[in-house]
Amino acid sequence: MSGALFAADALLPHGWRRNVHLAWDDAGRLTQVDVDSTAMPDVVVAAGPVLPGMPNLHSHAFQRAIAGLTEYRAQERDSFWSWRMLMYRFALKLDPMQLEAIALHLYVEMLEAGYTAVCEFHYVHHDVDGRPYADDAALAVALLRAAHRAGIGLTLLPVLYQTGGFGGQSPQADQRRFIRSTDSMLSLLERLKPLCDAQGARLGLAPHSLRAVPQASLNEALAGLASIDATAPIHIHIAEQTREVDDCIAWSGQRPVAWLLDHAPVDARWCLVHATHMDADEYRRAAASGAVAGLCPTTEANLGDGLFDFAAWRDAGGAWGIGSDSHVCVNAAEELLMLEYGQRLATRARNVGTTALQPDVATAMTLGAVAGGAQASGRAIGGLAVGQQADFVVLDATHIALAGLTPTQMLASHVFASHRSSAIDAVWVGGQPRVAAGRHVLHDSAAAAFVTARSQLLVLEAP
Ligand SMILES: [Zn+2]
Numbered sequence: 001m002s003g004a005l006f007a008a009d010a011l012l013p014h015g016w017r018r019n020v021h022l023a024w025d026d027a028g029r030l031t032q033v034d035v036d037s038t039a040m041p042d043v044v045v046a047a048g049p050v051l052p053g054m055p056n057l058h059s060h061a062f063q064r065a066i067a068g069l070t071e072y073r074a075q076e077r078d079s080f081w082s083w084r085m086l087m088y089r090f091a092l093k094l095d096p097m098q099l100e101a102i103a104l105h106l107y108v109e110m111l112e113a114g115y116t117a118v119c120e121f122h123y124v125h126h127d128v129d130g131r132p133y134a135d136d137a138a139l140a141v142a143l144l145r146a147a148h149r150a151g152i153g154l155t156l157l158p159v160l161y162q163t164g165g166f167g168g169q170s171p172q173a174d175q176r177r178f179i180r181s182t183d184s185m186l187s188l189l190e191r192l193k194p195l196c197d198a199q200g201a202r203l204g205l206a207p208h209s210l211r212a213v214p215q216a217s218l219n220e221a222l223a224g225l226a227s228i229d230a231t232a233p234i235h236i237h238i239a240e241q242t243r244e245v246d247d248c249i250a251w252s253g254q255r256p257v258a259w260l261l262d263h264a265p266v267d268a269r270w271c272l273v274h275a276t277h278m279d280a281d282e283y284r285r286a287a288a289s290g291a292v293a294g295l296c297p298t299t300e301a302n303l304g305d306g307l308f309d310f311a312a313w314r315d316a317g318g319a320w321g322i323g324s325d326s327h328v329c330v331n332a333a334e335e336l337l338m339l340e341y342g343q344r345l346a347t348r349a350r351n352v353g354t355t356a357l358q359p360d361v362a363t364a365m366t367l368g369a370v371a372g373g374a375q376a377s378g379r380a381i382g383g384l385a386v387g388q389q390a391d392f393v394v395l396d397a398t399h400i401a402l403a404g405l406t407p408t409q410m411l412a413s414h415v416f417a418s419h420r421s422s423a424i425d426a427v428w429v430g431g432q433p434r435v436a437a438g439r440h441v442l443h444d445s446a447a448a449a450f451v452t453a454r455s456q457l458l459v460l461e462a463p
Contacts, residue, residue, distance in 0.1 A: 058323025
């Protein structure tokens with residue numbers, strides 16, 4: 001349904017503008033973004049500054065149900081790898097109805113927290129015994145349904161996962177629900193393409209990582225994907241852990257990002273998820289490839305991954321966006337806060353995330369993450385501009401953290417000083433209201449179904 005909104009202040013791709021009239025068509029695409037306009041009597045007036053909707057470029061929905069449950073010492077030195085054992089145990093029990101309940105609640109949370117789209121890196125494919133479901137797409141369909149019910153934009157990235165380590169190592173028994181042949185993956189993509197098209201979702205592919213996909217399979221899968229959609233997004237986990245870097249060097253003599261750049265057609269369709277551990281040459285080359293760096297600051301902190309060198313990436317002209325990944329935090333503002341604070345702690349400098357054009361760090365980071373997130377999503381969600389989707393967030397100008405401030409200060413306060421309370425009033429996706437007065441209409445029912453599903457699944461040992 002077409003519609004319009006008047007904002008006294010709105011963050012457009014080149015910065016804050018006054019008296020902005022937004023209008024969109026029946027498809028939810030912006031047809032007018034007029035600045036220095038005047039409010040018309042029949043047009044809704046935003047209750048505060050309007051921000052572009054934030055794409056969440058990396059999500060494993062099912063992990064929302066174990067967020068907060070692995071915060072105890074299980075080994076002498078806990079690490080990503082000991083966390084992964086617990087995550088696998090959980091993943092082995094999930095069924096399609098539970099996944100839909102968990103994902104629906106998660107997507108409602110995302111919308112309430114300022115994310116208007118999500119890239120779902122989906123790797124649990126099969127039944128608990130490792131055999132395909134009667135409908136091979138059962139779990140992917142559960143995610144599509146959850147996104148549709150919540151009203152969040154979706155980029156669905158079925159994950160190709162074949163080996164348990166570099167050099168074609170056999171997968172472990174607890175990876176059996178993830179494993180697919182390349183042919184079976186291409187069949188899945190063919191099955192999902194019309195379903196995605198029908199709800200305005202984008203279909204892509206996610207080779208899980210270099211340790212999980214041999215080179216021949218990578219090439220074959222990329223060729224198959226190109227025959228389905230030559231511009232489809234491609235996401236890959238890369239260089240998240242130093243052990244992964246060491247194993248890659250032992251296998252190939254190269255670091256993971258360098259290997260990928262030398263052996264795959266990495267370009268602007270690609271999202272390099274994490275890319276935490278790169279040397280100076282990899283920063284330069286990966287940025288120049290046009291790929292987006294998929295940064296997940298709260299998850300990377302939670303898992304003890306290490307720190308991405310944001311200034312090196314920005315100075316090399318690299319695109320980037322944010323993802324909530326394991327969902328220890330589902331809040332677009334906090335993800336930006338954690339990204340900036342990591343850089344401050346590492347460099348002993350402040351306002352690292354600014355650009356030459358934009359000295360206000362929250363504004364600069366919001367614009368950067370929206371642009372890169374939209375690119376990684378492969379959807380027209382790149383902010384408040386004609387031709388893009390009418391996806392936007394209205395801040396609550398009466399919230400204590402924001403009241404009486406300028407729009408730039410309000411966004412800064414929303415990111416850095418809202419003390420984990422939400423300063424979001426409304427969220428719109430494709431010109432449709434999804435959150436009003438801070439609440440999604442499914443807030444309570446989705447939460448109740450999530451708690452039920454989590455309780456059914458919780459068999460992790462108590463600490
Ligand atoms: Zn991930």
